[in-house]
Amino acid sequence: KQEVTQIPAALSVPEGENLVLNCSFTDSAIYNLQWFRQDPGKGLTSLLLIQSSQREQTSGRLNASLDKSSGRSTLYIAASQPGDSATYLCAPDYNQGGKLIFGQGTELSVKP
Amino acid sequence: GAGVSQSPRYKVAKRGQDVALRCDPISGHVSLFWYQQALGQGPEFLTYFQNEAQLDKSGLPSDRFFAERPEGSVSTLKIQRTQQEDSAVYLCASSLVAGVISWGQFFGPGTRLTVL
Numbered sequence: 001k002q003e004v005t006q007i008p009a010a011l012s013v014p015e016g017e018n019l020v021l022n023c024s025f026t027d028s029a030i031y032n033l034q035w036f037r038q039d040p041g042k043g044l045t046s047l048l049l050i051q052s053s054q055r056e057q058t059s060g061r062l063n064a065s066l067d068k069s070s071g072r073s074t075l076y077i078a079a080s081q082p083g084d085s086a087t088y089l090c091a092p093d094y095n096q097g098g099k100l101i102f103g104q105g106t107e108l109s110v111k112p
Numbered sequence: 113g114a115g116v117s118q119s120p121r122y123k124v125a126k127r128g129q130d131v132a133l134r135c136d137p138i139s140g141h142v143s144l145f146w147y148q149q150a151l152g153q154g155p156e157f158l159t160y161f162q163n164e165a166q167l168d169k170s171g172l173p174s175d176r177f178f179a180e181r182p183e184g185s186v187s188t189l190k191i192q193r194t195q196q197e198d199s200a201v202y203l204c205a206s207s208l209v210a211g212v213i214s215w216g217q218f219f220g221p222g223t224r225l226t227v228l
Contacts, residue, residue, distance in 0.1 A: 004154075031214060032214060032216070034216050034217065036219075041224075042221060042222070043116075043118075043203055043219040043220050043221040043222045044155070044203065044205075044219040045219075046216055046217070046218055046219075049215070049216040089154055089155075091154075093214060096209075096214060097143060097207060097209035097214035098143075098160055098167075098168060099145060099157040099160055099168060099171070100145075100155075100157070100217060101157070102147075102154030102155050102156070103154055104152075104153055104154045105154055
């Protein structure tokens with residue numbers, strides 16, 4: 001069964017810290033992996049998409065890496081800000097444009 | 113529109129009522145997905161369309177759930193005889209697939225369904 005695990009489930013940090021969110025998946029035969037952000041009561045906002053042939057993607061203060069062979073991805077957030085507070089979800093695509101499998105997310109709180 | 117839109121944003125139904133949830137995908141996106149998200153959980157896949165064809169409905173929890181996309185654009189998720197366990201946020205997403213490359217899924221704001 002394809003499963004996705006995100007660690008930690010919750011994280012609280014002071015403003016300005018660099019932090020790493022972890023995502024592991026049981027089946028390494030993925031086509032790509034997407035990281036999302038979800039604010040309370042809202043839909044999902046796509047942050048980064050890494051194709052299976054890539055090792056990492058960067059967007060502003062965010063950097064996502066992918067180690068397909070070991071079934072792991074990390075999301076690195078530099079110089080965290082209170083506006084980064086949200087739940088972060090990772091989702092590998094095993095189906096070449098089909099359904100995504102989601103983890104339960106990491107709930108991040110950045111304190112001013 | 114620029115993004116995926118869903119309506120209504122909130123729906124309260126009495127147990128046993130039928131509900132219909134609408135999704136307008138991003139213009140030109142061939143693929144459309146429905147997910148169900150329970151409180152505190154990640155989204156779970158329900159069903160998937162490519163144009164008007166429903167290619168995967170393996171996630172629909174029962175035959176009370178039905179989805180359609182008759183013209184390959186707008187989609188409707190219908191739940192018949194709603195039960196309390198159907199209370200959740202229903203998310204719609206669309207994506208553009210070119211050849212063997214998927215450019216990722218883009219989500220709407222969701223419809224929060226509460227069944228009393």
